[in-house]
Amino acid sequence: MTYSFIRKAGVIACLVVCGGCAQVALVSVTPIIAALARHFDQATADRIVELEQKQDWSGMLNLAQAQLRREPERAEWWFLQGYAQERLDQPAAAVLSYQQATRLSPEDEGAWLALGRSESALGRPEQAIQAYRQALRYRPESAQAYLALAELYLQQGQPDLALPNYRESLRYDPELEQAWIGLVSAYQRTGQSERRDEALRGLRKLDPAAADRFEKQHPMK
Numbered sequence: 001m002t003y004s005f006i007r008k009a010g011v012i013a014c015l016v017v018c019g020g021c022a023q024v025a026l027v028s029v030t031p032i033i034a035a036l037a038r039h040f041d042q043a044t045a046d047r048i049v050e051l052e053q054k055q056d057w058s059g060m061l062n063l064a065q066a067q068l069r070r071e072p073e074r075a076e077w078w079f080l081q082g083y084a085q086e087r088l089d090q091p092a093a094a095v096l097s098y099q100q101a102t103r104l105s106p107e108d109e110g111a112w113l114a115l116g117r118s119e120s121a122l123g124r125p126e127q128a129i130q131a132y133r134q135a136l137r138y139r140p141e142s143a144q145a146y147l148a149l150a151e152l153y154l155q156q157g158q159p160d161l162a163l164p165n166y167r168e169s170l171r172y173d174p175e176l177e178q179a180w181i182g183l184v185s186a187y188q189r190t191g192q193s194e195r196r197d198e199a200l201r202g203l204r205k206l207d208p209a210a211a212d213r214f215e216k217q218h219p220m221k
Contacts, residue, residue, distance in 0.1 A: 032110060032114070033052045033083075039076050048080065051063065057084045057087040060084040060087075061081060064080040064081035065081060075104035076101075079097070079101040079114065081097040082094040082097030082115075086117070086118060086121075091118045091122050092122060094118040095119060099115060106134075107139075112132065112134045112135035112138070113131070113145060115131040116131030116132045116135070117148070119131055125156060128148075132149045132152070133145075143168075143170070143173035143179070144169075146169035146172070147176060147179050150162040150163075150165035151178075151182060154189075159185070159186040159189040160186075163187070166179050166183040167183065170183065170202075177207055177210060180199065180202055180206060181214060184196055184200050188218060188220065200214065
């Protein structure tokens with residue numbers, strides 16, 4: 001699954017779908033669900049989007065499990081099962097589902113990112129890093145994978161390791177606001193005030209309000 005969609009306020013509108021795939025036109029959903037919906041017929045895609053919008057995670061899990069009984073070798077159903085399990089606060093179960101999804105579809109960037117996220121939720125950063133690096137192995141230009149690595153390193157108190165990953169994330173997606181915020185924070189934590197200010201200017205061009213909030217919440221000492 002890829003993330004070539006229009007992003008706005010944490011959701012996206014899925015616009016372009018090729019023949020035989022579902023069209024989820026101008027429906028606000030999370031990037032993961034929009035990417036997943038492309039792989040199904042229209043009725044199935046509509047149902048998945050409906051469940052996501054209602055936050056009916058139990059219903060989504062039931063749907064995935066029912067379909068897995070029919071198509072156990074289809075990676076998308078394992079992914080959907082993992083996605084529902086994540087939201088039901090079942091990270092250990094989600095890891096197993098995502099692992100199966102990556103086994104069946106090893107080039108699926110989204111599955112590796114989701115696996116890393118669930119490993120991180122279980123307090124297993126090394127396994128999470130391995131998953132994110134696998135995403136980069138198959139898609140070296142993945143801004144989201146670099147961002148995930150950077151965020152994990154920053155959470156671990158390693159801003160020096162976070163910095164190059166934030167920069168790579170922005171190299172591939174200069175409008176990724178979360179990466180700009182992380183970059184500013186990492187520079188601040190490493191005491192690089194000039195570079196922090198430079199990154200803050202980059203954030204301000206993208207979102208002046210976000211830059212103002214950061215300065216208010218994290219003033220330079």
